[in-house]
Amino acid sequence: VDAAVATAAAAFEQWQHAPAGRRAGVLRALAEALREDHDELVELAVGETGLGSDRLAGELRQTSLDLETAAGAVESGAADVSIVVEGDGSAPRMVKREVPLGVAANFAAGNFPFAFSVVGVDTSSALAAGCTVVVKAHPGHPRTSEATFASAQRALATAALPGILQLVHGTQAGIRLLQHPDVKVATFTGSVRGGRALAAVAAGRPHPIPFYGELGSINPVLVAPGAVAERRERLAAEFIDVITDSGGQVCTKPGLLFVPRGDAIIAAIAEHAGAVPRHRLLYPALGEQYRARRESVLGLTSVRTVVEGDVTSEDGHVWATPTIAAIDVADATAAGDAISDEVFGPMSLVVEYDDFADALTAVQQMVHGSLTASVHAGADDAATKERAVGVLERLAGRVVIDGWPMAVYRTAAQHHGGPSPSTTLDVPAATSVGLAALGRFRRSVVRQETVSGE
């Protein structure tokens, strides 16, 4: 760890001053290296994570694109905007810039072995911002991490900048990394428990550093009566697609679905769920956590099982088919964190309401903070949409209207963050996706010149 940080700190001396063209060129070279090694990387990741090759190929392509997007932002100047206020007789000329913080520690995620790992969004925005990076590899895919790192090092060696990206493994290494005095900012994607523990380490340093953690998220979805009346079957099919995508191991997976009590959509959901094949969970420890969380929810007396699904162990892996449970809206608010904490895996809870207003009240009581929240309403029911959006905006960083929250589009209007517990620090720059993500790796510096006329 000490050697990795020393290398990254030495590389920062050059990289922080690298002109935009140079930074963009290096980011593009990293993207190109991923494309060159595409087949090998996807194959390794399939073996280590149990995710499908199509999904992983798409994710690797997106990771290349994210590096290209960061390069474009740097090249266009959009990533390096200064504010200049000219002086006059009574005030000095002042120039405010955002400068890179130094070495960034990036704790990789288990569920996106490319997009939130060695050269994923946190790394690409840190490098674009002028920071150098030490990645703490996720234990779920060490060989994929090493292979990605080897690709990146090949590109960086050609650019004569091998030090700007370093890789370490292991929990203790991660803690030591976070405590290292030359590490100036940290990013993390993972569980609430892990993220809170690391945030405390960052806050307890002699000189604390910003810790941007993206933690668990319940992603509630409200389905208004008008929506089921219009498109019950389609919503049921989409819901099952969404909660079983990548084995339900996605941070934007809906964990709560509010529907009218006794509506036929529940039977339609059960039918679609029954047709989904089993999925291998990411790694054994995660599988065991899923098993325990699923059982604790199903064990609540107020919860009834709609589709039981199963969790089985085989050859050291844990496999699961979807589980759907249901609860009355009044019981749901009483159950508290027992059901509003994320269940990471292919499970979701249907909350039945009599009156849509009860659903709006309940979601506020149940959900403290979430990355996303969604509402489906009747095509012409603008009033219901507006009322729901007003409530959901208080709980989430992104509110989706008549759609599902899974896709995190890479636009300047994206925000991938939300109130606690979904992120550790709910400030405007606390997004891991989008151009604003660069802001996490910078601080403001003003240059104040002499008052003219003095």
Add this chain to the structure above:
Amino acid sequence: VDAAVATAAAAFEQWQHAPAGRRAGVLRALAEALREDHDELVELAVGETGLGSDRLAGELRQTSLDLETAAGAVESGAADVSIVVEGDGSAPRMVKREVPLGVAANFAAGNFPFAFSVVGVDTSSALAAGCTVVVKAHPGHPRTSEATFASAQRALATAALPGILQLVHGTQAGIRLLQHPDVKVATFTGSVRGGRALAAVAAGRPHPIPFYGELGSINPVLVAPGAVAERRERLAAEFIDVITDSGGQVCTKPGLLFVPRGDAIIAAIAEHAGAVPRHRLLYPALGEQYRARRESVLGLTSVRTVVEGDVTSEDGHVWATPTIAAIDVADATAAGDAISDEVFGPMSLVVEYDDFADALTAVQQMVHGSLTASVHAGADDAATKERAVGVLERLAGRVVIDGWPMAVYRTAAQHHGGPSPSTTLDVPAATSVGLAALGRFRRSVVRQETVSGE
């Protein structure tokens, strides 16, 4: 505390949606109330703080202006910019806005009874951002705080919005306020010790909140040989003005002055210091802290006393005349935190160097983070300035060239923050002065609409 937060939380339901014109009008009404009560407020503050009436009248005027500036930013739309990305066949329309966090807790400072107190910069930017505010009064000026609060309440009652600003007193009340689940962000200006303790409370909540603390700052000033050669006498006079302004009880007071060894500027500084009358320190506990810190620095064997000054107690107050000490640059780096921690009061330390390069090296070793850092160089010595600025930008949030850091100009290019320990959270929005200060009170929310064509 609970009643104050409940009132502010109820008021937030309205205020968060108040249109720009309404928010601006209320901010202007608060400014007007301060102007109406000018004489009474200044008189109370003179009695409680020992600061001069000219200084306090200027500060009160500036506080009115800050409210007007916030009103202008709101009115112009500059405070409420959205990012809109239109959808196309493959991506939805997305609108990203910054929305207010909720109730803000504002811990007032002791040294600016108006500008960083009840309706100071933290309150005006919180209100402008759409938050409501509970101020924890500083114990050094409770009557000034109450009178300011009464002025504000008169204006707010007329606007039918009395709940948007509340006031509480006492250390325990402050802790309870910071732990209250309905408080969503906190600002603080004060000591490193107090700020770190409160930051830990904010981080330890079940749902942590951002805590923006502006803490101690050493504000190093480098004087290059060319500067003393050109304007030794003027620099000495300005330095004493600056470090004795308001009894040296200002967050941007220079605590370290680097000068060529044995230069006559030291004798000139001593002469000016001897002519400064005694100043009453803000409140007795602060006076005792100053006495202890001053003695610990003077007690170091490597430190020699240039102007001893004195610290005396009278009628329950502590009075002080300026103290100037000196140290060799090599000893200074060895002394560590014993001399690089802020001494709050009319004391500063002259660091003597042989070679300006040694001063540049030493300042990096001695100063971890500071609100400001300054360099004075010869009029034509651009190379020295650039080299120094490059070093100082790594240590400070604002670098002043050929000037003093005291005045914090209210421009869009201002940043009043810096690396730890000068602020708790060195992120781009962590400024208490300037338009960017509003960013502390907001979070991002995206509204994602249906993919067109679906």
